[in-house]
Amino acid sequence: MTSWNSVPLHVSYEVLGWFAFSCWSISFWPQVILNFRRKSVVGLNFDFVVLNLTKHTCYLIYNASLYFSSIIQKQYRDKYGQKEMIPVAANDVAFSVHAVLLTAISLFQIAIYDRGSQKISKIACGILLVAWGTAAVCFFVTLHNHHWLWLLSIFTGIQVCMTVIKYIPQAVMNYIRKSTDGWSIVNILLDFSGGVANYAQMAMQSFDQGSWVNFYGNIGKLLLSLVSVFFDILFMCQHYVLYPANKRKSEASPEPDNAKSFERPCSVNV
Structure with missing residues (x-):
């Protein structure tokens, strides 16, 4: 196994990794706590929850497989170089496990708490069917x-x-309403901080090894952070720059319970 050349860079790598893990993980809890206190999930976007669960399940499969499987690690080094470090750290696996568990709890809350007339949209069901159908076919091919x-x-x-x-x-709903009212900016700030720390963590490893394979060899982690940071910046621009005067309390204009989940997502972040 490739070792670190610089102790300070190694320490920085670990600190940044766990900082990102903390920021991302904390952002999952407010919604779960809110659901528990209200004994209701009315206003929570069900499509967001199921799509989020699929996303984090796939991310867990990627991280856990690359971190624990010696066979996959060998295939990685055969492709990118024998001296390359595996670009998945323990905090990546820990975050994935935590994310799947918390999102699954949210889904369980949807099943047991008052949900009004809300339901998962057919569009979301179709997306999930295509995603997991593709994964199943590819799995049997890989066998x-x-x-x-x-x-x-x-x-x-x-x-x-x-x-x-x-x-x-x-993002589209914020644009249509010309408001970010009801969308937790704290979650966005935490997510953004985690994304930046994640990039810094990857950079520490690249500096130490003198190679940028860590970035293009771990395209999943790279693209995930890139997409998340992009939307975080967009949401911050909407909240602080584009629609700062239009924010109002959610109680003043509640969304109807029968709003379509995918087409009009509720402003609750998990």
Whole structure:
């Protein structure tokens, strides 16, 4: 296994990784706590939850497989170089496990708490069917050719697509309403901080090894952070620059319970 050349860079790498993990992880809790206190999930975007669960499940499969599987690690080094470090750290796996558990809890809350007339949209169901159908087909193909690293790239593509899809409806809704009222800017700030720390963590490893394979060899982590940071910046611009005078309390203009989940996503972040 490739070792670190610089102790300070190694320490910085670990600190940045766990900082990103903390920022991203904390942002999952407010929604779960709110649901528990209200004993209701009315106003929570069900499509967001199921798409988010698929995204984080795929990310967990990628991180855990690359971190624990010696076979996949060998395929990675055969492709990118024997001296390259595996670009997945323990905090990546920990974050993925935490994200799947918290999102699953939100989904469980949807099943047991008052949800009004809300339901998962047919569009979201179709997206999930295509995503997991593709993953299943690729899995059976991989059972034959044993190209496990290629299979992980499929899960990478799925989780990046889920990331893009889940954010777009919220950004469009903010534009239509000319307001970010009800959309938690604290979650966005935490997510942005985690994304920046994640890039810095990857840079520490690249500086130490004198190679940027860490970036293009871990395209899933790179694209995930890039997409998230892009939308975080967009949401911050909407909140602080474009619509600062239009923010009002959610209670003043509640969304109807029967609003279509995917077409008019509620302004609640998980």
